[in-house]
Amino acid sequence: MSDRPDLAAMLYPLVRTLIALELPVxxxxxxxxxxxxxLTALDETPVRTQAALAEAIGADKSRIIGTLDELQDAGLIERTPDPADRRVRLLSITTQGRRIRRSVRRAIHLQEDRLLAKLTRIEREAFLRALRTLHEAR
Amino acid sequence: MSDRPDLAAMLYPLVRTLIALELPVxxxxxxxxxxxxxLTALDETPVRTQAALAEAIGADKSRIIGTLDELQDAGLIERTPDPADRRVRLLSITTQGRRIRRSVRRAIHLQEDRLLAKLTRIEREAFLRALRTLHEAR
DNA sequence: TATTGTTATACTCTATAACTATA
DNA sequence: TATAGTTATAGAGTATAACAATA
Structure with a gap:
């Protein structure tokens, strides 16, 4: 693994660029x-406790509460007490939540594709495959 | 560019993992x-004003001042007023600063290599090449 | 007593705007 | 007046711990 710039030194600005592209969307x-x-987490695996959801997206359970309030107020998720254990809130994405999520996703992918267009098709596929491997291996 | 997870959704956790690996180092x-x-920026291109340095590393000029103070106190950089324009501080890395920087770099690369080991040699080279392209194209 | 969700508090980062010293 | 560096202030984001309801 010959001489190369630090991984983080290349990845960090890339992530900042991506975030800047995505915020307007x-x-x-x-x-x-x-x-x-x-929304992404709930669309992929529907039912969960808030703590498990927080864990899944790398946040603290206390940190996502405001977010859940907003999503619920906007009708994008449902949060109902579990009859079997009334401490637990069952979470699910609504039809409209799913619609919004997919719309955002499409728009974000369009932005990302502008970046990925710097690579040839072969390079792009290799890059994405490697990235997936690294992401899943964590 | 077929169906795939969001780029940022894969890159962001990866960067967090990298940072977690590097903080102890x-x-x-x-x-x-x-x-x-x-230190990295100064080791690669020595003389600069503080504002230019801040710009180069993606920070605000006011944000790096404490950092420069620390580095100077530790003898890792020098900060001398420019005789030609006494508003300006000429920045340079010291021999010891260069030594520290290289030592940190080696240790960080060792950590990073543990992650990159999840990829085959071919994949790794393709990944790093693509990453460089994306980084430089920004 | 332990656990889920919630609220409150303190702490760190960051951005912005004033301030000084030079030009 | 404008610029380089500095300091001060306020805001956002985050982590931690305390709290109420339920088991």
Whole structure:
């Protein structure tokens, strides 16, 4: 693994660029970054406690409460007490939540594709494959 | 560019993992993240005003002042008024600063290599090449 | 007593705007 | 007046701990 710049030194600015591209998209849809993260997690695996959800998206359980309030007020998720254990709130994404999530996703991918266009098709596929491997291996 | 997870959703946790790996290394060498960033920038292109340096590492000029104070106190950089324009501070890395920077760099690369080991040699080279392209294209 | 969700508090980062010293 | 560096202030984001309801 010959001489190379630090990984983080290349990745960090890249992430900042991506976030800068995505914030306007999120603002248009009136969803926060954490809100989008929650919608994505719920769309992929529906029922969960809030603590498990927080864990899944790398946040503290206390940190996502405001986000959940907003999403619920906007009708994008449902949060109902579990009859079996009334301490627990069962979480699920609504039809509209799913619609919003997919719309944001499409728009974000369009932005990302502008960046990925710097690579050839072959390079791009190799990059994304490696990235997935690293992401899943964590 | 077929169906795939969001780029940021994969990159962001990866960066967090990297930072978590690197913080102990930095702490051992008694250098902050910004401090290391400054040393790296100065080691690669020596003379600069503080504002230009801040710009180069993606920080605000007011934000790096504490960092520069620390580095100077530790003897890792020099900060001397420019005789030609006494508003300006000429910045340079010291021999010891260069030594520390390289030592940190080696240790960080060792940590990073543990992550990159999840990839085959071919994948790793393709990944790093693509990453460089994206980093430089920004 | 332990756990889920919630609220409150303190702490760190960051951005902005004043301030000084030079030009 | 404008610029380089500095300091001060306020705001956002985050982590931690305390709290109420339920088990």
């Amino acid at each position: 999120l603002a248009e849809h009136e969803v926060s970054m954490w809100g989008y993260s929650v | 930095l702490a051992e060498h008694e250098v902050s993240m910004w401090g290391y960033s400054v």
